[in-house]
Amino acid sequence: MDLRKLPALNALRTFEAAARHESFSRAADELFVTHGAVSHQMRALEEELGVALFVRTGKRVRLTDAGNRYAKSVRAALMTLADATRDVRSGERTRRLVVSSSPSFSARWITPRIGSFMDRHPEVDLDLLSTNALADFSRDDVDVAIRYGRGNYPDLHVELLLDEVAFPVCSPRFNGGQLPKTPADLLHVPLLRSDTDLWRPWFEAAGLPDATEPRRGVLFDDSSNLLLAAGDGQGVALARSSIVMQELVAGRLVRLFDVEAASPWSYYFVCPPPLLTSARVQAFRAWIFEEVKRFRAVYEQTCGGVRSGVNESGPLAPAAVKGRPSPSDVR
Structure with missing residues (x-):
């Protein structure tokens, strides 16, 4: 094949990102270009190939059958190029x-x-x-x-x-040391919010199906900042076991109750x-x-005992939780 007839590498990289996300906006964010630039490149690529790669419905796009086949081949070719580049970068x-x-x-x-x-x-x-x-x-x-x-x-x-589970934690000095004694007490104290770990599944595991997600206060997009706020006594945080364990072992935070919610991720x-x-x-x-x-x-030693809301296969076993948004991967 005449390599001069191949589409430009930049266009193929853009196509791979747009195909993987099935979103021009997400591809644009990943490649640090505008949505318009991605859309323009994809239309130009389709014209060059003489085939439709995407079906456009309003602001959404999805791959055609031809686009799906082409995406797999382009992705494999780019991976081969990446591997070859790694091999060249020796020493x-x-x-x-x-x-x-x-x-x-x-x-x-x-x-x-x-x-x-x-x-x-x-x-x-x-x-x-x-x-x-x-x-x-x-x-x-x-x-x-x-x-x-x-x-x-x-x-x-x-x-x-x-696997991951989440449970409430707070500073041992929270509320002057008068910590919540039952899960229902959490409905009357400040609950810290996160954009990845939601309170609703934990409320359901704790037998509080009518409790709603907190709507007020700071929304933390980073778990480290969430735990810093909890350690400062600003409220009760719902924390992932992998992220909070060092704080529990050191005594900077304490776990509340024997109830935990298994993450779907x-x-x-x-x-x-x-x-x-x-x-x-x-x-x-x-x-x-x-x-x-x-x-x-360490988890078993620190958080062992009877726990509610957990699959029988172990304290870190995943369980399906409904009503959760998808994470951006990686979080």
Whole structure:
């Protein structure tokens, strides 16, 4: 084939992002361009190929059958280019390990433990990339991602790392030390709000089906800031076990009640299949799964006992929770 007849690489990258999201707006955000630029590029690509790639309905788009087939081929080709680029970047790059995760998980779960990995593997130069943006392995210089979602990540190696539950926490000094004694008492105190962990499923697990989501007060989009506010005595927070455990062990926060709500999302270990066999990725994978085992032991020691609203297969087992919005992956 005459390579001069191929569409421009930039147009193919834009198409891959638009196809993956089935949204020109999300593709534009990911590529740091305008919605209009993505729309213009996609129309130009369709004209060049002589086939419709998207069906446009108002502000929404979806792939045609031809667009879906083309997206799979383009994604595979871009992944091959990304792998080839990694191979060319030899030398120091083979020592460098780039791990992407959300700021809260990186700060509250990985960072307190990462010293043991560095002691065990001084030959690895580790970069922790803390971002709420979804790592694009075909474009970003990332080896491994820890993603919080449902685990549906096509064409990637995906392993369940850690299931998640949430429960109320507050400062031991909250309300002058007069802490809520029953779940119903929470209806009369300030509840801190988060854009990822909602109170409604916990209320249902606690036997309060008529309780509503709090509508007033600050809305925190970062779990670390949520816990800082709780530690400052500003109210009661609904916290994920993986994010709050260090605060509980240190006594800066205390858990309220034996009720927890299982999250419909989990943490996943994700990487491109060709990278899974690399020494640096294998080293990190072995380390983080060992740390998860230790975390579960600490969880049982700190939060053990009879708990309501939890699947019988374990305290961190996932359970379906209705009425929840989808996270942006990664959170």
